[in-house]
Amino acid sequence: MFRALRGTEDILPQDQGYWRLVEARAAEVCRLFQYNRIDTPVFEQADLFLRGIGEGTDIVEKQMYTFEDRGGDRITLRPEGTAPICRAYIEHGMHNQPQPVRLYYLGPIFRYERPQKGRLRQHHQFGVESIGSADPVFDAQVIDLAWSFYGALQLKGLTLQLNSIGCPECRPGYLDSLNSYYAGRSESLCPDCRARFSRSPLRLLDCKVASCQSAVAGAPRTLDFLCQACRSHFQDLRGYLDGRAICYELNPYLVRGLDYYTRTVFEIQPVEVRGQSAIGGGGRYDNLIGQLGGRPTPGVGFATGLERIIANLKEQDIMPPATQANRQVFVVSADEIGRRKAPSIAATLRQDDISATFASGDLSLKSQMRQASSSGSRWAVIVGSTELSRDSVVLRDMTGASQEEMPLTEAIRRIKGSIS
RNA sequence: GUGGGCGUAGCCCAGAGGUUUAAGGCGCCAGGUUGUGGCCCUGGAGAUCGAGGGUUCGAAUCCCUCCGUCCACCCCA
The missing domain is CATH 3.40.50.800 (Anticodon-binding domain)
Incomplete structure (x- = not known):
């Protein structure tokens, strides 16, 4: 008997109401914020993701669906949404439009992983990107949009975690400090962290192993090493968020799994904080477009998992509107x-x-x-x-x-x- | 990739070596006198008990292998 492949699932008629609800709210919020829809292909040249996401990341290392097509091209099913959008931005010369260009997308994402609660090999993300301005007002706008979206869905109990991880100016200084801090402690770290130590030291910070947690607690914080520009960028962002009365928790150990982030990073978590619980996240990526071959262009974005949103809607007994059967x-x-x-x-x-x-x-x-x-x-x-x-x-x-x-x-x- | 749980009809599940020709509920079909739903009642169809191998006089029940699935770790949405 044929069945849906591991980590994939059918969205049955009885669930379509949830999907239409979420999609409608996404479209609505984007209309209000004047973000325009873009649909990029579900597969791209493998290299786009190798260069965009970063070679050392888990996604690139072990989660990409990559294959050679009949013409001999290396193809990858998109494992995230931002790199393709940036590719489209460059390809269609969007730098000639008023900046920032504001886009949103909605569609399937593919990652080869062991499935578990809230984790699939094919899932769907709604995401927005504001490309072409380094002004922190747009970091705030993206967060505002995300927050409005969850609000429109009436999801309760979400928390917003915020951090700044600096830029190429100040990151090296921080990494040096992190390095020397951990150098003397490698004995007490878990095996995973020992591997991370040289590979992607930032990720040492979000290890959940108890023995590592104590090391993390005393570790230097990115915020203390920000250069003047990053520091004031972050200050301004916080000011805008305060102005919009958006509450956030400063999490100095929040780092994200993709290499392209600079300065702002944030994550949205639901009430039930069970393991892999982030419902959405994002941040600034001021070097990504340059790395992809475009002229250096800053950007900031956000993405959220639709399956996880729907799971939370169900947990909170939020029902999609019943369909009109009068006719x-x-x-x-x-x-x-x-x-x-x-x-x-x-x-x-x-x-x-x-x-x-x-x-x-x-x-x-x-x-x-x-x-x-x-x-x-x-x-x-x-x-x-x-x-x-x-x-x-x-x-x-x-x-x-x-x-x-x-x-x-x-x-x-x-x-x-x-x-x- | 690593660890653990679980695999019995479309769905939820009982059964734990011989009274099983595998029970029950939901759903499905047919009836409950004349062409009619939602409640109730009766009957029926539907299961090579995940697959293969082994132990045994006898296996859904024990053992092994594989597959699938769920949960956790890693990491993310």
């Missing part, structure tokens, strides 16, 4: 004559913008009525030889138990005139 009809046939006529009756209804379907005439009337009932349709139209001989149908209101025989045109008028 929905289920055609039921009482006998062979009615069964023959059902498709064209449904078609006539549809011409009047009434959604209509019918049951198999193989089923008993009772069973057809059961289907009509469970379909959620407000109306059942019942047809058989008796009605057809009089050029009429029976219109039954499924919310109660009243029904009446009338011509189809009259039934249509009643249905269209109906209110809940």
Whole structure:
């Protein structure tokens, strides 16, 4: 038997309401903030991600779906959204537009990982990018947008964590200090951290192993090493956030898994902080576009996982709005004559913008009525030889138990005139 | 990649070596007298008990291997 591949899942009809809700809120918030939608291909040249995300990262090291296509090109299923957007920015000369260019995207992301709660090999992200300005007002705007989005979904209990990890000016000084701090302590670190020590020292900071935690507690903080420019950038950002009354927690040990981040990094976490719980995150990437071959262009963005959002909506009993069934009809046939006529009756209804379907005439009337009932349709139209001989149908209101025989045109008028 | 739990009908699950021709619930189908749903009642269909191998007179039940799945670690959304 075929089944969906590990770490992938079908989004079944009963869940589509959640997805439409989340997508609609995303589109709405972006319209209000004037971020425009862009859709990039789900696969790109592998090199885009190698250069963009950074060779030492977990994503590049072991999570990319990379393959050679029939033409011999190295292809990667996108493991994140920002690099492709930056590629599109460069490719379409968007630096000629007023800056910053504000974009949003929504679509599948692929990472080869062992699936677990809230973690899939194909998941979906909604993300925004503000490209072309280093002004901290846009860091704040991106966070504001993210916060508004979660607010529009009525998600409760989210916390915003914020940090600044500096720039190429001040990062080396910090790394030196981190290095010498950890140099004398490598004995007490977990094996993973010993490996991280030389590879990506920043990540030492978010190790969860208890023995490492104590080392982290005394470790130097990026914030204390920021250069003047980064320091004032961060100050300004905090000022803007305060001005918008957006609460955040300063987390000096927040680092993110991608190499391209500079200065601002942030993460949004839900109430239930269980292991891998971030629901969204982002930050500034002032060197990414340059690294990808564009002229040096600053940018800042945010992305959030739709599956995790929906999981949180469900946990908080937030339901998508019920679909309107007032203009929905289920055609039921009482006998062979009615069964023959059902498709064209449904078609006539549809011409009047009434959604209509019918049951198999193989089923008993009772069973057809059961289907009509469970379909959620407000109306059942019942047809058989008796009605057809009089050029009429029976219109039954499924919310109660009243029904009446009338011509189809009259039934249509009643249905269209109906209110809940 | 590492560790642990679990795999019985579409779904939830009982059964823990022989009274199992594998139970129950949801869902599905058919009925409960004449062409009608939602509640109730009755009946029915639906399971090579994840796959393969082994132990045994006898295995859904014990052992091994594989596969799948879930959870955790790593890391992220």
